[in-house]
Amino acid sequence: MSLRFNAIKSLSEKKEVRVEGSSKITAIFGSNVFTLKTAREFLSDEAYKSLVSSTKASQKIDRSMANQIANGVRAWAETKGVTHYTHWFQPLTGTTAEKHDSFFTLKGDGTPIEQFDGDALIQQEPDASSFPSGGLRATFEARGYTAWDPSSPAFIMEIGSGKTLCIPTIFVSYTGESLDYKAPLLKSVEAINKAAIDVCHYFDKNVSKVTPTLGWEQEYFLIDESMFNARPDLVMTGRTVFGQSSAKNQQLEDHYFGSIPERFYAYMRDFEAESYKLGIPLRTRHNEVAPAQFECAPIFEEVSVAVDHNSLLMDVMDRVARRHQLRVLVHEKPFAGINGSGKHNNWSMATDTGVNLLAPGKTPKTNLMFLAFFVNTIKAVHDYADILRASIASAPNDHRLGANEAPPAIISVFIGQYLSKVLNDVKERVSEKMDEADESLLKIDIHRSIPELLMDNTDRNRTSPFAFTGNKFEFRAVGSSANCANPMTVLNTIMADTLKKFKKEVDAHIEKGEKKEIALMHVIRQYIVDSERILFEGDGYSEAWEKEAEKRGLENIKTTPRALDAMVTEKAKKLFQDHRIYTHEELEARHEIELEKYIKKVQIESRMVGELAHSHIIPAALRYQSRLTDNIRGLKEAGLNDAAFATQRSMLIKLTEHVNQVNTLVDEMLQARKACNQLSDTRKKAIAYQETVKDPYFDTIRYHVDKLELIVDDREWDLPKYREMLFLR
DSSP states (O other), X not given: OOHHHHHHHXXXXXXXXXXXXXXXXHHHTTTTBOOHHHHHHHSOHHHHHHHHHHHHHOOOOOHHHHHHHHHHHHHHHHHTTOOEEEEEBOBTTSSOBOOEEESEEEOTTSOEEEOOOHHHHHXXXXXXXXXXXXXXXXXTOOBEEEEEOTTSOOEEEEETTEEEEEEEEEEEETTSXXXXXXXXXXXXXXXXXXXXXXXXXXXXXXXXXXXXXEEEEEEEEEEEHHHHHTOHHHHHHSSOSSOOOOSSSSTXXXXXXXXXXXXXXXXXXXXXXXXXXXXXXXXXXXXXXXXXXXXXXEOOEXXXXXXXXXXXXXXXXXXXXXXXTEEEEOOSOSSTTSOOOBEEXXXXXXXXXXXXXXXXXXXXXXXXXXXXXXXXXXXXXXXXXXXXXXXXOOHHHHTTTTSSSSOOSSOOEEOXXXXXXXXXXXXXXXOSSOOGGXXXXXXXXXXXXXXXXXXXXXXXXXXXXXXXXXXXEEETTOBTTSOTHHHHHHHHHHHHHHHHHHHHHHHXXXXXXXXXXXXXHHHHHHHHHHHGGGBOOSOTXXXXXXXXXXXXXXXXXXXXXXHGGGGGSHHHHHHHHHTTSOOHHHHHHHHHHXXXXXXXXXXXXXXXXXXXXIIXXXXXXXXXXXXXXXXXXXXXXXXXXXXXXXHHHHHHHHHHHHHHHHHHHHHXXXXXXXXXXXXXXXXXXXXXXXXXXXXXXXXXXXHHHHHHHHHSOTTTOOSOOHHHHHHOO
């Protein structure tokens, strides 16, 4: 029996995985997290105050306190049955990393003890040689350091019956360069904090901290484990390189927000419970547009914690899925012909006085503060659209962006009709020489112009890559498998840079004798004028928008190798150097890493295309070809005329043509890949893989294979079909 039919048969033999009845979420939430409430119980007053200062005020923890904190953390972990700990970090592989050590050690006299000291809490020295470094480190230079990030609480990961204490950390090289996603993110958080505080002080002197916040929306597919295992392309690449669309896919629009299938519902309850224990504040679950596609979303958190929680969630989702004999697919485009998956990043800024800086206020004063931060965000996206585009560039996201299901590769901003009118009013009514007679404009009640339920009254534009949705901006172009840290680091940094320039320009007007409010409005107006070409309220999927965007001078970079160029321009180097996020060398290294990642992903997919074609597709077609040939021969021998086997002959001709095309194209693709591998320049090699391997061959080979799937006898076809993977549960 073939892989496919074994997979189908196994579905009927699946045993239900029992999930314990739901308890109150509040009863389990954060139970595996070393929260400040838990710390209060296990730490001395002195150690607790030190931890709070580090967590809340970003102050360094004194080494003398570290031992006390480490002992408290170990004591808490041991009450939970923990025997090992790890520094948990996010290297540039795109996954998480951990190396487990036990609390167990031997004293000098051989006495066994359980021990976890401050040095082990604060810093470890993992081997850095096998992680991507982009040339920053030679292979023989293996030393790297993980350093504790107190802003993200320690947690206990349960894997089967084992439990491990995880200490969230950053990861740097021996010479200090960042080798992870977290370290630059934390630097960007501090950059936007400083810049935003200065602007807030125009409106409220009591603000002493501004924190960027993030609420991600994680889209994913769920399929049966047997189906997954029977598709080598899914196992190796996360997507199906071949597959004819099923007769029914998403055209009836009956899956979105539909009833959740029972098997998947049990899985969701299970992974949500695990997530709640880890302090991940999941709030929403629902069916997405495509069959077998779903989404979950949390309550907003501080951006660095939210990034940790999303990385952790993807790990939890995968492990729990295996428990249910399911597989989670977070590839941006696992199935052709239906919607792919994104990870919408909902971003805003919050002050320590309790104000969301992107929420319109109810008074002229707070309205003006909202307007300042709102317009600065638009200006930042306008000025650094190329770098923002580079932050979400990847081989899998190339399949999704602009595919009539996701935002296009053109970066634009949607703000809705109400705010468009507000910005237009401000732009038109502020004179070049504003005087006290114009101060009535300053009392403009934006709140009256914008309905109180702004989030409901501002229509959501699904085609916009960067949309305002009431009290936040939604960066919709982020891919589902991506680490949120990269786009959030860029967004924080470009916002910090724009706010610094804004303050400098406002201060220049004030120094000329203008009132503060008048100076603010002058610069806000200028920013509206300077960045209005990036505002777009229409259908981002349309060809008309591509033409209009070109007229406006907006870039439409559709492929990753070229989109990544923006990372290493002089503009980018200056931006990240000025805010101490990346050195020039670190930027160059990350550019190299992303190009290498692209090359390897396309290379692996190319190998899978060739392997499946030669070991699954062509053999199945040849078997059916033989049956057709035997059938025609038998009819001839029976003395029937040509008309009796015209159908068989027609099928045989079509089948043979497609088989020959597949074989020829795969061989040509192999030669193109060999030519690419001769190139030493990484950028040229990535472009060559895209232009001479991926673009000319992947879809063309797929076309002929998918036609064969429609012709070849169903009993001969070895790979599970779309209708089975997406609809059999």
